[in-house]
Structure formats: structure tokens, C-alpha cells
Amino acid sequence: MSIVINQKKCVGCRKCMQVCPGTLIKANENGKAYIKYPKDCWGCVSCVKECQFDAIDFYLGADIGGMGSKMNVTSKGDMIYWNITKSCGEKQTIEIDRTKSNQY
Amino acid sequence: MKIQNKKIIHTDVLIIGGGTAGCYAALTIREQSNLSVVIAEKANIKRSGCLAAGVNAINAYIVKGRKPEDYVDYAKKDADDIVREDLLLTMSEGLNRVTAKLEQLGLVILKDENGEYVARGNRNIKINGENIKPILADAVKELEDVTVINHLNITDYIVKDNQILGAFGFSIEDGTAYEIRAKSVICATGGASGLYKPNNPGFSRHKMWYPPFNTGAGYAMGIRAGAEMTTFEMRFIALRCKDTIAPTGTIAQGVGAKQVNALGEVYENKYGLTTSQRVYGTVKENLEGRGPCYLRTEGITPKQDEELLKAYLNMAPSQTLKWIEAGKNPSQQNVEIEGTEPYVVGGHTASGYWVDTNRQSTIQGLYAAGDVAGGCPQKYVTGALVEGEIAAEAIVHSNNQLTKQYEEHKLTEQEEEQLLTEKVQEYDKILNEKQPMFTVEQLEEAMQKVMDTYAGGIGSHYQFNEKQLSLAEEKINQIEQLAEGLSAEDMHELMFVYELKERLTVCKVLIAHLRARKETRWHSFAENLDYPEKSDEWLKYVNSRMEDGKIQIIYRDLVERGEQYEHSH
Ligand SMILES: Cc1cc2nc3c(=O)[nH]c(=O)nc-3n(C[C@H](O)[C@H](O)[C@H](O)COP(=O)(O)OP(=O)(O)OC[C@H]3O[C@@H](n4cnc5c(N)ncnc54)[C@H](O)[C@@H]3O)c2cc1C
Ligand code: SF4
Ligand code: SF4
Numbered sequence: 001m002s003i004v005i006n007q008k009k010c011v012g013c014r015k016c017m018q019v020c021p022g023t024l025i026k027a028n029e030n031g032k033a034y035i036k037y038p039k040d041c042w043g044c045v046s047c048v049k050e051c052q053f054d055a056i057d058f059y060l061g062a063d064i065g066g067m068g069s070k071m072n073v074t075s076k077g078d079m080i081y082w083n084i085t086k087s088c089g090e091k092q093t094i095e096i097d098r099t100k101s102n103q104y
Numbered sequence: 105m106k107i108q109n110k111k112i113i114h115t116d117v118l119i120i121g122g123g124t125a126g127c128y129a130a131l132t133i134r135e136q137s138n139l140s141v142v143i144a145e146k147a148n149i150k151r152s153g154c155l156a157a158g159v160n161a162i163n164a165y166i167v168k169g170r171k172p173e174d175y176v177d178y179a180k181k182d183a184d185d186i187v188r189e190d191l192l193l194t195m196s197e198g199l200n201r202v203t204a205k206l207e208q209l210g211l212v213i214l215k216d217e218n219g220e221y222v223a224r225g226n227r228n229i230k231i232n233g234e235n236i237k238p239i240l241a242d243a244v245k246e247l248e249d250v251t252v253i254n255h256l257n258i259t260d261y262i263v264k265d266n267q268i269l270g271a272f273g274f275s276i277e278d279g280t281a282y283e284i285r286a287k288s289v290i291c292a293t294g295g296a297s298g299l300y301k302p303n304n305p306g307f308s309r310h311k312m313w314y315p316p317f318n319t320g321a322g323y324a325m326g327i328r329a330g331a332e333m334t335t336f337e338m339r340f341i342a343l344r345c346k347d348t349i350a351p352t353g354t355i356a357q358g359v360g361a362k363q364v365n366a367l368g369e370v371y372e373n374k375y376g377l378t379t380s381q382r383v384y385g386t387v388k389e390n391l392e393g394r395g396p397c398y399l400r401t402e403g404i405t406p407k408q409d410e411e412l413l414k415a416y417l418n419m420a421p422s423q424t425l426k427w428i429e430a431g432k433n434p435s436q437q438n439v440e441i442e443g444t445e446p447y448v449v450g451g452h453t454a455s456g457y458w459v460d461t462n463r464q465s466t467i468q469g470l471y472a473a474g475d476v477a478g479g480c481p482q483k484y485v486t487g488a489l490v491e492g493e494i495a496a497e498a499i500v501h502s503n504n505q506l507t508k509q510y511e512e513h514k515l516t517e518q519e520e521e522q523l524l525t526e527k528v529q530e531y532d533k534i535l536n537e538k539q540p541m542f543t544v545e546q547l548e549e550a551m552q553k554v555m556d557t558y559a560g561g562i563g564s565h566y567q568f569n570e571k572q573l574s575l576a577e578e579k580i581n582q583i584e585q586l587a588e589g590l591s592a593e594d595m596h597e598l599m600f601v602y603e604l605k606e607r608l609t610v611c612k613v614l615i616a617h618l619r620a621r622k623e624t625r626w627h628s629f630a631e632n633l634d635y636p637e638k639s640d641e642w643l644k645y646v647n648s649r650m651e652d653g654k655i656q657i658i659y660r661d662l663v664e665r666g667e668q669y670e671h672s673h
């Protein structure tokens with residue numbers, strides 16, 4: 001279970017480094033974020049939600065059935081958009097309204 | 105690398121762990137008093153602990169037409185009587201109060217047309233819990249005279265003559281060593297994961313249910329300081345979605361999916377419906393060749409598919425990704441389930457600190473709340489909040505007494521500095537150690553393998569016998585010796601070293617408890633093959649206390665519902 005950080009998109013704001021419950025993300029020499037302990041990632045996606053620059057993607061490790069799809073999160077007001085890109089390039093977005101409860 | 109800086113801080117109340125219970129305790133203290141508070145949190149309270157990804161429902165709530173006593177009855181039955189009814193009742197009485205407060209702070213709760221919460225089953229209500237932790241953290245940030253120190257990993261209590269005086273720790277951010285002096289301390293560090301070989305031992309080893317960063321620090325510190333612990337032998341094993349180890353309640357309760365084996369037979373009725381029986385049934389079906397087991401979701405409606413995908417994004421997004429990646433929704437494919445590795449977690453089972461009705465531990469001035477506190481299973485989010493509240497109120501009400509006790513044992517300034525210097529030497533020794541034989545990772549794997557093989561892990565179908573437990577004990581002791589030679593290159597690695605040592609301490613106590621209860625009361629949770637039957641003789645608590653490095657077992661009589669339990673010091 002882990003994340004990848006796009007070095008081109010990262011602006012080094014450090015928000016992901018602050019929020020990770022395992023403090024697994026650190027700054028490299030250029031001040032940009034990288035995951036120092038990928039095997040220690042819990043997959044909580046806190047960092048993905050925190051990044052305002054769309055720089056962090058979340059994926060499933062191959063050992064738990066991951067096949068190369070990536071997921072990130074964007075938001076606008078109360079709406080959260082979960083964007084999934086499959087390895088074949090197919091995209092899908094699930095919208096969730098923060099002000100609405102789960103039905104289950 | 106060396107410790108960069110030293111800081112001594114004084115406060116009225118120190119809260120260790122700014123998670124669910126810890127944040128709520130801070131809110132309560134400031135609402136009811138002017139006491140100063142320091143929260144020491146190893147991560148960042150915005151998303152630390154169990155609530156990081158969000159939660160799916162309020163699992164503990166007294167729904168319309170039910171009473172707190174009903175919740176006590178349920179939890180007692182599920183744990184087959186080994187609970188503290190005084191704790192369960194005081195918790196149950198507060199569940200709806202803290203829920204109202206959460207709603208007031210901004211949590212979205214589903215309501216019907218009459219404005220009543222919509223129940224899910226007999227004890228749950230439906231919410232959007234994705235941002236439950238940021239909501240709590242924001243409320244804490246608004247408080248006056250509450251200092252939150254993020255990225256401060258606490259390693260030890262300061263205790264003199266059984267009186268708490270504060271705690272030590274270090275910042276993984278700037279390398280500062282801290283000595284925090286406090287008149288009372290609330291331990292709210294959560295439970296312990298990572299003791300056993302996990303479901304996914306490779307790259308995704310931390311794709312576990314319980315936070316891999318809750319390493320049992322609170323238990324270990326208490327054990328080393330001589331605090332009494334209870335019921336560690338009631339391990340928690342969760343039934344979870346295979347691979348992602350995501351919770352299953354949403355599927356089971358949300359769309360009413362039954363547990364079925366590979367032949368499509370519903371097997372849950374065969375073994376019973378308590379939490380441990382559901383795990384045991386799944387293990388048995390697999391052992392008898394009828395695995396894998398599933399939650400039967402095939403045939404649910406497209407609308408239900410859509411709602412399930414959304415519900416999981418609010419709590420365990422990996423499961424939604426898994427469905428999408430597989431190109432199959434739950435309606436098209438049953439969800440495979442498996443049991444997790446065993447955890448020690450007092451929010452689900454009854455293991456943890458032995459506390460009085462006010463949640464004070466056997467160390468004066470030290471309180472415990474949430475998953476770290478024992479005797480009170482089925483707490484979940486709301487129960488952890490209530491325990492934070494109870495501990496906070498007890499501190500506010502007995503502040504004069506607590507202050508007096510603290511003053512009696514107070515140290516001089518030189519003594520305080522001397523203690524911190526010694527602690528820094530301990531940290532620096534690990535930071536300076538050169539060319540160690542083993543790494544933390546190697547010893548962690550060794551520990552998990554021992555626990556898996558000899559203390560009833562996944563690999564041994566959660567079963568064990570006395571001979572195996574003796575081997576486990578011997579081997580864990582050896583690993584503990586080896587851990588003395590570990591080294592760390594930086595502050596984060598220093599934290600890894602302490603986390604491993606915490607887990608080893610918890611393992612030792614767990615093994616002692618598993619051996620002490622000579623019966624099998626709960627299948628899978630504590631299945632002793634030398635004593636496969638349950639017996640009324642064991643309607644008592646197995647407690648323990650570390651004395652001179654040795655674990656002493658103490659048996660105690662069950663505490664009844666109406667009782668106010670006090671420690672007899
Ligand atoms: C994945 C998951 C899903 C869940 N879903 C639900 C649900 O849907 N509904 C429900 O009611 N319940 C749910 N629960 C249960 C509930 O979330 C927990 O029982 C409850 O949050 C525990 O609260 P706590 O305060 O004891 O622990 P936590 O909230 O985990 O807090 C412990 C805190 O202590 C910190 N800490 C640990 N060690 C140290 C140290 N050495 N120094 C400093 N700080 C430290 C941690 O970083 C953390 O912030 C879920 C639990 C999990 C793990
Ligand atoms: S939050 Fe995004 S932009 Fe900021 S440091 Fe992290 S990856 Fe870079
Ligand atoms: S997914 Fe969670 S655990 Fe993993 S790096 Fe991001 S914040 Fe940390």
C-alpha cells in the first residue's frame with residue numbers, strides 16, 4: 001500500500017509531511033516531498049487529500065491485487081472528487097458531498 | 105546524530121496521544137476548568153490515530169427505544185462475561201451526549217424526515233465520518249491554554265512512589281528531548297498493532313486494519329512503571345475484506361450481506377454470532393476445506409453498489425479502488441473475507457489498563473481512556489470520547505487532591521534536570537551506537553514470526569498450547585536482548601527503536617496472560633488447545649503487574665454493574 005509523489009507538481013509546501021499519521025513523508029534536498037518509508041504506508045490517503053497541487057497519487061501494492069490504477073482527490077467547497085485512472089488510461093470520478101451522510 | 109536540545113515544560117494536565125479520547129479530554133477539561141493542558145502527539149492531531157482515514161458509522165449509540173443497560177448487556181454477552189460492568193454502564197450513559205457534541209462541532213449525521221437519527225441495526229447511526237478527525241482537531245485548536253505538541257513521541261512516564269509526575273519524549277521533527285511535568289496525566293495512546301505477522305507481510309505490510317503507528321506505547325510505559333493491566337488475553341481479531349483489510353460492517357449491516365463459504369452456504373449460524381465466533385467460523389470453514397469465505401453481495405442493486413463505493417471512500421478508500429480496479433462491483437462478485445492478525449485493543453475487547461470507575465489507573469494521577477483502557481469493550485469512537493470525558497471530569501473534580509499529591513512528591517529543579525540528562529544519555533546511546541548487528545526491521549520480523557508461530561497468529565489458526573507459549577516467551581526474551589544493541593541514524597529511526605521495544609513489552613505481557621487463563625472462553629481470541637473448554641471457575645479477571653522486571657499475575661473477582669470500583673492502594 002503506498003503513494004507516489006510527482007516531483008514536477010510538488011511545490012514543497014510541506015502539508016503532506018505535516019499530516020501523515022506515520023510522518024513517513026520527508027523533504028528531499030530540493031525541498032520537495034518524497035515518501036521515505038513506502039512499506040510503512042497505511043493507505044489512509046490523508047496526504048492525498050492534503051495536497052492542493054494534485055501531486056500525490058495513491059495505489060494498491062501488487063501483493064494486494066494492485067494492477068497499476070492510481071487515485072487522487074480534489075475538492076471544491078463541500079464536494080470531494082475521487083479521481084481514478086486505470087492503467088489502461090480509463091478515467092473515473094466519484095463525487096461525494098461532504099454535507100451528506102453515508103446511506104449505509 | 106545527537107539530541108539537539110532539551111526542554112522542561114510544566115502543565116496541570118498532560119494528555120499523551122491527541123487521538124479520539126485525547127482530543128475530547130482536552131475539550132472537556134477546558135469547558136469545565138481553567139487547568140492548563142499539554143497534548144503530546146507523535147504525529148499530527150489533524151489526522152492521527154484510528155480516525156485518520158475517517159470512520160463509517162457511529163458504532164456505539166443508544167438508539168430510540170433502547171437503554172444504556174441494553175448496550176451493557178450486549179457488550180457483556182459478546183465478551184462472554186469478562187467485562188467491567190461499572191465501566192460499560194458509565195460509558196453507555198455518555199454515548200448520546202458525546203454524539204450530540206460531535207454533531208454540534210460539525211459531524212454530518214443522517215436524519216429522517218422527523219429530524220431523528222437514522223439507525224443502522226440496534227446500536228449504530230449513519231454519518232459522513234470522513235472528516236471526523238479534522239473536526240475534533242479544529243475544536244482543540246480553538247481552546248485557550250492547550251498546547252499541542254505534534255511529532256512528539258513519548259517514551260516513558262516519570263513516576264515516584266507510585267505517583268505520576270509527568271513523561272519523557274523526543275521530537276522527531278527537531279530532535280528536542282522533552283521532560284513534561286504534570287499534576288495528572290491522561291494516557292490515550294490507543295491499542296497495539298504489529299505484534300503478529302500481518303495479513304500482507306510483504307510490501308503492503310502496513311495495510312492492516314488497526315493503525316500501524318499505534319504501537320502499544322501507552323501499555324508499555326504503564327507496564328514498565330508497574331501499572332496493573334487487565335485481560336490482555338482477550339485479543340482482538342477482526343473479520344475484514346481480503347487484501348485491503350477494510351472493515352466489513354458496512355457491507356454486512358448496510359446491505360445485509362451474509363457470511364457464506366465457497367459452496368455458497370451461509371455458515372454464520374453454525375458457529376454463533378459473537379465477534380469471536382464469527383472469526384472462528386471463518387477459520388473453521390477454511391480448515392475444513394470450504395474456503396475461501398465471502399460476504400454475499402452478488403445480486404445487490406446498482407444503487408447499493410454506488411452507495412457502497414462511496415461509503416468506503418469515506419473510511420477505507422483502498423477497498424473502493426480495489427473494486428474499480430477489478431472492474432467488478434460488489435453486486436457482481438462476493439467480497440472475500442479473512443481474519444486479521446491479532447491486536448491488543450481495549451476499544452474492541454477488554455484489554456488494557458486496570459482502572460477505577462473514574463478511569464484512574466493503579467498509578468496515582470495517571471488516567472487511561474479509549475483503546476488503551478481495559479475492562480470496557482465495544483467502545484468504538486463514541487465510547488473513546490466518553491472515556492476521555494470521564495477521565496477529564498475526574499481530574500477537574502479532584503484537582504486539589506491531585507495537586508497535593510503532586511506537591512508531596514515534587515522534585516527539585518536540579519533533580520528534574522538530572523533526570524532529563526539521564527534520559528538524553530539513553531537516547532544518545534542509541535543514536536551513537538555504531539555497526540549494530542541487526543536492524544529494527546529484522547527484529548520486528550523475528551518478533552512477528554515468533555508470535556505468529558507460537559502465540560496463536562494467523563499461521564497457527566489463532567491456536568496455541570502451553571508448550572508453544574513457553575517457546576514464545578523464551579524467544580521474545582531473546583529478541584528483547586538483541587534489541588538492546590539497536591542503533592538509529594536519526595530521530596525517526598530512534599522512534600522505530602522505541603516502537604519495537606514497546607511491542608516486545610506488550611508481547612511478553614500478552615503471552616503471560618494467554619498462559620494464565622486456563623480455559624477457552626473465546627474461540628480464536630484466546631484458544632488454548634490444552635484447555636479447549638470454557639469453565640465457570642474462570643469467571644474472573646486475569647490481571648498483571650510488572651515487579652522487578654517480572655510479570656506477576658493477579659486474579660480479581662468480577663465487578664458488578666451498580667458498583668463504584670476503587671483501587672485499594
Ligand atoms: C480503520 C478503523 C475504522 C474504524 N471504524 C469505526 C467506525 O466506523 N465506527 C466506530 O464507532 N468506530 C470505528 N473504529 C474504532 C474507533 O475509531 C477507535 O476505537 C477509537 O477511535 C480509538 O480512540 P483512541 O483515542 O483510543 O485511539 P486513537 O484515536 O488512535 O488515538 C491514539 C493517539 O495516540 C497517538 N500516540 C500513540 N503512541 C504515542 C506516543 N508514544 N506518543 C505520543 N502520541 C502517541 C497516536 O498517534 C494517536 O493520535 C475504527 C477503527 C479503525 C482503526
Ligand atoms: S502537499 Fe503536495 S505540494 Fe505540498 S509538499 Fe506535499 S506533495 Fe508537495
Ligand atoms: S497514505 Fe497515509 S500513511 Fe500513507 S503516506 Fe499518505 S498520509 Fe502517510
